[in-house]
Structures are given as structure tokens and as C-alpha cells.
Amino acid sequence: MLPTRPDLAEAQARAILEAVPNHPAAVLLLARARRYQGDAGQAVALLEPLARSQPKWAAAHLDLGLSRIEAGDSRGGERALTQAVKLKPDLSAAWGVLAQQRRMLGDSAGADEAQARQLGCAIADPVLMEAGAALAGGQLAVAEHSLRELLKARPTEVAAIRMLAEVATRLGRYEDAEGLLVRCLELAPGFTPARHNLAIVLYRQTKAALALAEIETLLAADAANPSYRNLQAAALSQLGEYARAIEVYEPLLADYPIQPKGWMSYGHALKTLGRQDDAIAAYRQALDQLPSLGEAWWSLANLKTFRFSDADLAAMRSQLARRDIADEDRFHLEFSLGKALEDRAEYEASFASYAAANALRKQTLDYDADETSAHLSRSQALFTPEFFAARAGFGSPAPDPIFILGLPRAGSTLIEQILASHSQIEGTMELPDLPAIAKRLGGRSRRDAPSAYPDMLADLDADAARALGEEYLARTAPQRKLGRPLFIDKMPNNYAHVGLIHLILPNARIIDARRHPLGCCFSGFKQHFARGQGFTYDLTDLGRYYADYVALMAHFDAVLPGRVHRVTYEAMVADPETQVRALLDYCGLPFEAGCLKFYENDRAVRTASSEQVRRPIFTDGLDQWKHYEPWLGPLKLALGAVLEAYPGVPATT
Secondary structure (H helix, E strand, O other), X not given: OOOOOHHHHHHHHHHHHHHOOOOHHHHHHHHHHHHHOOOXXXXXXXXXXXXXXXXXXXXXXXXXXXXXXXXXXXXXXXHHHHHHHHHOOOOHHHHHHHHHHHHHOOOHHHHHHHHHHHHHHOOOOHHHHHHHHHHHOOOHHHHHHHHHHHHHHOOOOHHHHHHHHHHHHHOOOHHHHHHHHHHHHHHOOOOHHHHHHHHHHHHHOOOHHHHHHHHHHHHHHOOOOHHHHHHHHHHHHHOOXXXXXXHXXXXXXXXXXXXXXXXXXXXXXXXXXXXXXXXXXXXHHHHHHOOOXXXXXXXXXXXXXXXXXXXXXXXXXXXXXXXXXXXXXXXXHHHHHHHHHHHOOOHHHHHHHHHHHHHHHHOOOOOOHHHHHHHHHHHHHHOOHHHHHHOOOOOOOOOOEEEEEEOOOOOHHHHHHHHHOOOOEEEEEOOOHHHHHHHHHHOOOOOOOOOOOOHHHHHOXXXXXXXXXXXXXXXXXXXXXXXXXXXXXXXXXXXHHHHHHHHHOOOOEEEEEEOOHHHHHHHHHOOOOOOOOHHHHOHHHHHHHHHHHHHHHHHHHHHOOOOEEEEEHHHHHHOHHHHHHHHHHHOOOOOOHHHHHHHHOOOOOOOOOOOHHHOOOOXXXXXXXXXXXXXXXXXXXXXXXXXXXXXXXXXXX
């Protein structure tokens, strides 16, 4: 009766208890009936003494965990479920909810383990159980081999396909995981866990619109599920729908208030809409729940205009003194401490924290400076005047995109905010679409394999080049909300793809945002980037990268004269009106006074400079690097002649 008439089930349970008071099975039935009727609090009141009196009964701890969670006690629920699976390790449902709760509580490693255990115990096949155990133990190669061998014999085994997709996801091979999960759902459309996995994989590939379609299907069957709602809010944020994301976060956090990463994500959405005080309160809530959450400390520091208190400083140092925090939390805390000490003019100690943060972060990456230099050399060899002359008329003629590129922390957000204050231009974000297209064209299946890009562009015909331009426009269309004729793509790394841009979108505008080498590079060194900027965690790598960037842009200045419009940050700060007029002339647009009052634009700003560009142009940041000059020797050495020539370019470049 429980699923359909829990009221009748309750009546039966009470009748049993009248005849046999405290009968354990009847108490459990009564508690379930109360939970099914929405009274999780009464269920908890019944189950807590039951679990104490029956300490080895897994079912009592399982129901206690589920009831506590529904009553809003996520931590208590996690503890009860952990006890349940200790007593009965094959409780698939318990592992699934545990994965969900641990992720909400900020325990990503524990969540991954629980998800793997759920996969392993949900099936009885010994090969799948072996693969599940390997997955839970982090032995991804072993799990992959077992699953591929099984699928050779049984290609429609959906549990194996889903597990193989989980392996691919753990390895960052999201396109492979997506293909596997799509196949899984073709074979079993009702396989809800696979659909949830697919939504996550789509989101991680920034395919937010597709992810939302899957999430809507999931929510139609389980509207209260906190994992689905969290993912829905994250996907809406990825699409730039921050107001809608906040509408999801607020009732979710009311229903499940103990989820520090949820509060942090809510804070990100508030910050992006300019609600700084509310964002700070959300970040504080996250830290109240999980003081070691380094990313929440960094979120406060990353507001740039925020100042840490003495108590904050002590709290960060207290967390750093612990031996049991994750490296990710540690380097976020070090970045945050570096910012706090910089604001106090304690520059030597500040640099020590920044250096420690960068060294720890660099260990997690495999950035190769030689690879960047090799890309520069191949691009210079390929993109000649003759190359472009032979391909005149290639690509989509659409003039819609305005690419702002260069290095991060070079003033690109300021330029974006100025242009987005014009009535004909829409600001979006750092769009991942062009690098994704370039990556696909490179055809590299492994990180250590050679890329065919950009050399393979020599083989593109006119139809293929036009199709790529149209693909880019289609991929970026969901980010365009205002119906304006032009839009901005502010991905700095697109400097490496100027040749591709000109080939597939010959009428797009390209703006190079440039800043003094030491100011730009050290600002990058102080910044923790979520992804994609692996060169910023070492001063020598930074100097080499900046020099390679200058050389490549100088090459395009020579090969395509006037194609790229350059804006130096120092010139923009010194004479905004002259620079803004020149910028708009390049874009073929009339001057609008609103572009000089960019700080009054209330659009969502999705970068680290979001709070800074909500103020008039200021000169404070121009020379901040000078406070750290005693420790910048490796950076200066790597920059070489580029440093002395700025804002010009060395003759040998």
C-alpha cells in the first residue's frame, strides 16, 4: 500500500503496534508511511530510537538516512546512510543517495566512490562486479579493459555501457562518454541514471541547452531531486540565464540548506548579476558549513574589491595548518591568502603564498611550453599572404562575431563592457566553441599525440570553410539573448586561432587586448583560473607564452595588415574617449556616449573582473606588479626583448 495509499499502510502499521507494541518491522512501516505522506520529521522521530535499539539492522539506518535528508538534515542523513552500507554493502539505492549527498556536502571523492559502488552492486554479473570494484578503487585502465571485453561479447549490455561511460568521464573523454550514454538510452530509454550521467557530460562540454533538455525529462519524473535541480541551475548559469538559475537555487537551498557547494554556486550567480552583498553572504554561508572549502575563500578574494578581516586571515591560516585538507582546497586558500596579504601591503609574504599556490596547482596540470612554441612555428609557416590570397571568399560572410583575444588579465573585460554598452553589440562570455572546433580539427585522441591543427586547414575547401563558420554561429546562438546584430566572444586563447577565424569568418572583427608584460603576466600569476590557462602557474611559462603570443600576433599584422585592431590597456586608461572612438570605428559603428559610461551597464559579467568593470576606469592596477619586482626575475628572463620593446614589438619577432 505504501506507494499508492500510504495512509492505509499507516493504519495497518498502527493496528499491528496496538497488538504488539514496539514491533520493529511495524515501526519501520509506520515511519515509511509518514515519510510517504510528506511528514519526514515524524519519520525521523520514529526511526532514531529504532536505529539505536537495532544497531545492526541496515534497513532502519537506510530509512533514517532518507528521512533525515527529506527533513533537511543532509549531514545526519549522510551519516545514517554510511552506517547502512557498512552493514549491507550491496544496498544500491543507499549508495546512489550517498553519492548525491556527499557531492552536495562538498565531498567529491566520497561521492565518486559511492557512485562507483552503486554501479558495482546494482548488477550481479561477476565481470561487471569486478569492473565496478576496479572503478571504485580508481583502477580505470582495469575497469575499461574488462568492460570492453564484455561488450565485445554482449554489445547491448546497458549496465556495461553506462559503466564504460563513467570510465570515460573520469578520464575527461567527454565526447566518448556522451556517445556511449546516447547509445545506452537508445537501448533503454527509461534508464534514469544513464540520462542523469548524460546531462552531466553535456554540461561539462558546455552543451547547456542539450543538458537542460535531459534535465527536464529527469525532473518530470522526480521534481524534488536535489541533484537534478543543482544541475539545472548550473546549466542555466552556463547559458547566461542567471536570474532563472537563482530562481532554482533559492527554493533548493531552502529545501536542502546544508550544501556548501550549492551556496557557493548560488553566490557565483548573484555575483554575476552584480548583487555583491548577497554573493558575499552566500559565500559566507558555504564557509560556515565547510570552513576548509578553499574555492569559497577564493570566490571572496576573486571579487577583487572585497577585503578580508583579521578573523578571515586567521581562519585561512588555521585551515592551511591542517594536514587533512585536499590539495585543491589548499591551493585555493593560498591564492586567497596571497590576495589578503597583498591588500595589507605585506608583499613578500603575499608573494610566498601566491608562489605556493601556483606550485601546487602546476602539479595537477601537464602544460607544455614547447607545444605552444611549436604551434606558433607551424602557424607562421602555414599562414602566408599566398595562403589567404588563394582562399579569398572562403568562409561564412556573417559579420556578427567580435573576437576579443590576447592574454587573460589584459583588460579584455573592460573592452567587452565598453562594446556591450553599444546598442548594436551584445556581450556574452568567454565562449569555448572556437577552441572546441580547433580541437576537433586537430583529431588528437590522446594528450601526448601530435595535432594535425592548424596544418590540416590547408586541405579545407570553400564549402568546408563556410560550414565551419556556420557551425560556430550555430553553436554560439544560444548565448545571444538580445537580438542585436553583433556579439562578443571574449575567449582570450582565441589569439592562437586568428588564422582559423579569418578563414571561416572573414568579416568578423578581431580585437587584441594587450597590457604591459609584467603587469599582465603577474596578474595572471595571482589568479586561479577554473580551466584552460595552464601556462599561468609558472613565471617562466608565463614569460614564454606572452612572447609567443606577441610573435604570432606580429606575424598576422604582417600577413593581414589592419585585420586585427589592438588596444593597449595603458592607452585605454590614459585616454578612454580616443580609444573608444577608434574601437567603434574599427567595428563600423557610430559613437555612442553610453560606451564611456560602461560602468552603468547592468549586464551580467562572467569573468574575474566583473566587479572592477562596474566602476569607472581607474589607474590603481597599472603598476601593482612593481611591489613584487624583486621576485620576478624568471618572468623577465623569459620575456626577453619583448619586455624592453613594449608597447612595440622586437624587430626579430
